[in-house]
Amino acid sequence: MSPAILIVGCGAIGGLFASALAKVAAVTAYDTDANHVAAIRQHGLRVTGKSARVARIAATTDAADLQDAVFDAVIFLTKSKTTAAALAQLRPKLGGDPLLVTLQNGMGNAEALLAVPAARVVRGVTMNAGRYAGPGCIENLIEGKTWLGPERGRVEDIRPLAALLDSAGYPTEVLADPMGAVWSKFVFNCVMNPVGALMMGDNAARYEVPEMRALIDDLAAECIAVVEALGGRFAFPPMDFVTRTRAGELPLSAHAGSMALDIARGAPTEIDELTGFIVREGHRLGIPVQNCNTIVRLVKGLEAASQRRISKLR
Numbered sequence: 001m002s003p004a005i006l007i008v009g010c011g012a013i014g015g016l017f018a019s020a021l022a023k024v025a026a027v028t029a030y031d032t033d034a035n036h037v038a039a040i041r042q043h044g045l046r047v048t049g050k051s052a053r054v055a056r057i058a059a060t061t062d063a064a065d066l067q068d069a070v071f072d073a074v075i076f077l078t079k080s081k082t083t084a085a086a087l088a089q090l091r092p093k094l095g096g097d098p099l100l101v102t103l104q105n106g107m108g109n110a111e112a113l114l115a116v117p118a119a120r121v122v123r124g125v126t127m128n129a130g131r132y133a134g135p136g137c138i139e140n141l142i143e144g145k146t147w148l149g150p151e152r153g154r155v156e157d158i159r160p161l162a163a164l165l166d167s168a169g170y171p172t173e174v175l176a177d178p179m180g181a182v183w184s185k186f187v188f189n190c191v192m193n194p195v196g197a198l199m200m201g202d203n204a205a206r207y208e209v210p211e212m213r214a215l216i217d218d219l220a221a222e223c224i225a226v227v228e229a230l231g232g233r234f235a236f237p238p239m240d241f242v243t244r245t246r247a248g249e250l251p252l253s254a255h256a257g258s259m260a261l262d263i264a265r266g267a268p269t270e271i272d273e274l275t276g277f278i279v280r281e282g283h284r285l286g287i288p289v290q291n292c293n294t295i296v297r298l299v300k301g302l303e304a305a306s307q308r309r310i311s312k313l314r
Contacts, residue, residue: 073179
């Protein structure tokens with residue numbers, strides 16, 4: 001029998017993982033977007049761009065459809081703000097003892113999953129990136145590595161899922177302590193996501209404008225100082241991708257981060273769970289975070305402006 005995987009949130013990243021895993025597992029998607037789910041049911045989940053494909057998966061907007069369903073793993077890929085609510089909807093319905101996995105941006109997601117007593121909780125990050133292109137369609141923008149490790153449970157519990165991802169074409173490394181990889185990706189996201197949003201999704205502006213390059217470096221220094229003060233360590237240099245892109249070792253992509261995409265469609269961002277976390281902890285620890293604080297304030301204003309703009313267009 002094929003492994004059974006539930007993807008919670010079948011948007012950009014959730015759609016990429018759901019469509020890849022569909023080659024090697026029985027995949028179900030749980031998503032609140034009724035139009036997206038209807039399109040997946042009717043035409044399959046379509047991925048354009050890199051590694052284009054169409055995956056036939058089960059999909060639902062109603063947790064009641066999952067009553068007593070047994071999954072090997074439940075992978076949370078919703079926006080951070082909705083993790084606790086999604087878990088509350090699913091927890092009374094699901095049977096068995098699935099791995100609860102978060103590959104989400106920001107802090108607070110693993111903590112929400114750990115609220116389930118005795119649940120095996122897996123934390124990780126992925127360098128894959130995509131864009132929700134419309135109902136039933138995800139654009140695959142960047143393909144990269146994934147890291148997984150236990151927050152509660154054993155490393156051995158995670159290896160079957162990692163092997164499944166490997167066989168689906170998503171290289172995955174299992175770590176005894178996932179936080180080194182989590183902190184590395186977290187700092188990158190805290191810096192590059194809000195700057196990408198403020199640059200209106202123009203990735204070139206992040207790399208070519210000297211003032212933006214200097215701001216990025218200042219933001220990274222503040223974020224790294226806070227993480228190190230919290231006792232965090234880095235599995236890889238957080239800004240390595242930026243350094244290599246600046247040096248011409250990596251091509252400049254058109255992707256300016258998920259926060260820019262959120263702003264473009266008038267959706268809430270994850271600024272509170274990303275740079276906002278750095279600001280709160282920096283203030284608590286007495287570490288200067290003036291640049292991060294200003295960025296958070298600007299994104300809050302941009303978020304409100306984008307939502308008003310979209311509402312006027314409707």
